[in-house]
Amino acid sequence: MTQNILLALAAIIAIGILSQWLAWILRLPSIILLLLAGLTLGPFTGFLNPDLLLGNFLTPLVSASIAVILFEGSLNLRFEEIRNKATFVINLVSIGALVTWFGIALLARLLLGLSWPVAILLGAILIVSGPTVIAPLLNHSRPRRPLGAILKWESILIDPLGAICAVLVFETITHERSGIWPALALLKTLFLGFGVGYSLAKILIWVMRRYFVPEYLEVPFFLMFVMIGFATTSYLQPETGLLTVTVMGAYLANQNVISIKHVAAFKENLATPLLANLFILLAARLDPSSLQEISLKEILFLGAIIFLIRPLAVFTSSIGSGLRLREKLFLSGIAPRGIVAAAMASLFALHLRSLGFPEAEKLVTLTFLVILATVFLNGLWARPLACFLKVCQRDPNGVLFVGAHDWAREMARALHEEGLEVLLVDTNWFHIKAAEQDGLPHFYASIFSDCVLEEVEFEGLGKLLALTANDEVNSLAVVHFAEIFGRKEVYQLAPSREVTGCLRSAPHAKGRILFAEEVDFQYLESLYRRGYGVRKLRLSKYFTFEKAFRCFNGMMLPLFLLSEDRKKVQIYTADYRPRPRPHQLLIVFAPPQKY
Numbered sequence: 001m002t003q004n005i006l007l008a009l010a011a012i013i014a015i016g017i018l019s020q021w022l023a024w025i026l027r028l029p030s031i032i033l034l035l036l037a038g039l040t041l042g043p044f045t046g047f048l049n050p051d052l053l054l055g056n057f058l059t060p061l062v063s064a065s066i067a068v069i070l071f072e073g074s075l076n077l078r079f080e081e082i083r084n085k086a087t088f089v090i091n092l093v094s095i096g097a098l099v100t101w102f103g104i105a106l107l108a109r110l111l112l113g114l115s116w117p118v119a120i121l122l123g124a125i126l127i128v129s130g131p132t133v134i135a136p137l138l139n140h141s142r143p144r145r146p147l148g149a150i151l152k153w154e155s156i157l158i159d160p161l162g163a164i165c166a167v168l169v170f171e172t173i174t175h176e177r178s179g180i181w182p183a184l185a186l187l188k189t190l191f192l193g194f195g196v197g198y199s200l201a202k203i204l205i206w207v208m209r210r211y212f213v214p215e216y217l218e219v220p221f222f223l224m225f226v227m228i229g230f231a232t233t234s235y236l237q238p239e240t241g242l243l244t245v246t247v248m249g250a251y252l253a254n255q256n257v258i259s260i261k262h263v264a265a266f267k268e269n270l271a272t273p274l275l276a277n278l279f280i281l282l283a284a285r286l287d288p289s290s291l292q293e294i295s296l297k298e299i300l301f302l303g304a305i306i307f308l309i310r311p312l313a314v315f316t317s318s319i320g321s322g323l324r325l326r327e328k329l330f331l332s333g334i335a336p337r338g339i340v341a342a343a344m345a346s347l348f349a350l351h352l353r354s355l356g357f358p359e360a361e362k363l364v365t366l367t368f369l370v371i372l373a374t375v376f377l378n379g380l381w382a383r384p385l386a387c388f389l390k391v392c393q394r395d396p397n398g399v400l401f402v403g404a405h406d407w408a409r410e411m412a413r414a415l416h417e418e419g420l421e422v423l424l425v426d427t428n429w430f431h432i433k434a435a436e437q438d439g440l441p442h443f444y445a446s447i448f449s450d451c452v453l454e455e456v457e458f459e460g461l462g463k464l465l466a467l468t469a470n471d472e473v474n475s476l477a478v479v480h481f482a483e484i485f486g487r488k489e490v491y492q493l494a495p496s497r498e499v500t501g502c503l504r505s506a507p508h509a510k511g512r513i514l515f516a517e518e519v520d521f522q523y524l525e526s527l528y529r530r531g532y533g534v535r536k537l538r539l540s541k542y543f544t545f546e547k548a549f550r551c552f553n554g555m556m557l558p559l560f561l562l563s564e565d566r567k568k569v570q571i572y573t574a575d576y577r578p579r580p581r582p583h584q585l586l587i588v589f590a591p592p593q594k595y
Contacts, residue, residue, distance in 0.1 A: 012041075016034065031279060042285060068245075070246050102123060111301055126305070129159075129336055133155075141392060170351070192244070193240050197248045197251070200229045283342075302370060311332035336375040338375075399420065400461050403468040405431055413438060415587070424440055424443070466491065478490035490511035494520045495520065516557075517574045519557065530591070531591055548586065559571075
């Protein structure tokens with residue numbers, strides 16, 4: 001028996017991570033493959049039965065995992081992002097949520113024939129969207145500001161609000177049996193959620209500010225506070241813990257007393273496997289017989305939610321918001337449901353079944369059907385819809401230059417003249433003034449400053465080149481921006497050949513090496529002083545790369561290769577040497593020779 005449990009747990013973890021990896025390869029939302037994996041392990045094959053596997057531990061495990069996921073998401077809630085659209089977000093999670101709630105409840109009653117109590121509960125559950133499904137869609141579709149921030153804020157705020165609404169409806173359904181007054185429960189939830197969340201965040205800041213906790217224990221200390229706040233308030237009032245952790249995360253994200261970047265990174269690493277395991281476990285609980293009962297009515301129910309209820313909620317909430325029609329249409333097309341909806345439906349179904357509600361299993365089936373359909377369809381059309389409505393960012397092929405000295409400006413100018421986005425960041429005022437005189441986009445600040453992330457528009461930028469004379473700054477810069485651009489698209493000059501030790505040997509502490517292993521800052525600086533500069537070579541079937549190389553007598557260092565339409569740039573690195581083709585543009589560092 002123990003071996004079977006161990007095998008099932010190992011399969012859940014392994015399949016969950018492999019599903020996310022495969023989703024990354026196929027460029028699909030990971031939730032699709034996770035749900036399919038759960039359905040395969042559970043209803044389709046019978047290999048996994050979460051209720052037998054985890055027993056009474058299943059419900060608290062799901063609740064605690066959702067708390068960590070919500071806290072991780074709320075750590076990204078920066079008020080500056082949504083300053084100009086705060087009213088619309090508030091409308092979306094209030095007016096829009098009410099429209100969605102009662103619209104779905106009405107459809108469930110009239111179209112599917114559910115009883116009013118279960119229909120209203122289903123509507124409350126399907127209010128939520130969730131950051132775990134919105135974030136991958138935003139990364140894939142890359143909508144322009146403020147659409148991404150609006151959807152992110154809506155997804156994070158609506159999760160605890162939807163959970164609270166669902167709990168209140170559930171308590172109302174069982175009112176005669178439990179004797180709980182729903183209005184009093186709401187006031188208690190708000191008081192505990194905001195009060196305890198704010199208080200714990202303040203205590204945590206006070207402790208960290210006075211260095212009472214060693215650095216290696218800071219992240220576990222944050223996690224301890226999250227679990228204490230979640231467990232305490234949930235014990236005093238069911239599901240209030242979700243609101244508590246959201247308030248904690250949002251307050252920590254918007255204070256300037258302590259740094260939380262390392263905490264946010266840890267929570268993201270923790271939330272990823274938790275999300276995979278939860279979706280597989282909850283999907284595996286579905287009843288195979290209920291899946292066979294899906295008919296045309298359920299399909300019409302889905303279509304009405306996606307194409308009628310969501311647009312109605314968005315357009316109702318956007319009155320006076322200043323959003324353009326195309327922006328409203330894009331927001332109307334993005335409303336996937338996620339892990340919180342799945343968890344609440346599964347949790348309430350267990351209680352309703354014990355109370356004698358025959359439609360309890362129908363509640364779970366419809367919820368998972370909506371999750372699967374909305375995630376799959378939104379994942380398919382998010383990017384095409386954004387491009388069709390002209391609200392998507394351009395392909396992020398632009399380059400962020402760390403360092404604005406002479407030859408760095410020449411590199412940036414060569415790309416900028418071809419229509420590519422560039423941005424030069426430097427702490428040297430004279431370098432920034434020179435970039436301004438050259439007409440190049442620039443930003444005067446340290447690359448590690450918070451104002452770079454808060455104020456710089458990264459639209460169109462997808463690569464980072466660290467070109468400073470300080471090898472430590474270059475290494476830290478690529479680590480700092482690896483989360484934004486991806487490890488594949490952060491580059492730095494080779495460390496100085498005089499440098500030894502871990503800075504040169506540790507691969508995790510630096511990005512991809514630019515141009516060649518022997519090309520460090522001193523090498524390029526010496527070439528520049530000898531008259532080398534950035535040259536652009538337009539290749540053809542007659543003027544090939546080999547001929548250009550001979551024209552410079554081999555004294556040519558390839559830098560960039562631009563595609564025929566000049567919209568994509570490939571960078572020469574120590575581990576990657578692109579092969580030029582006719583009609584491409586080759587940018588090199590070479591002496592001023594005629595050819």
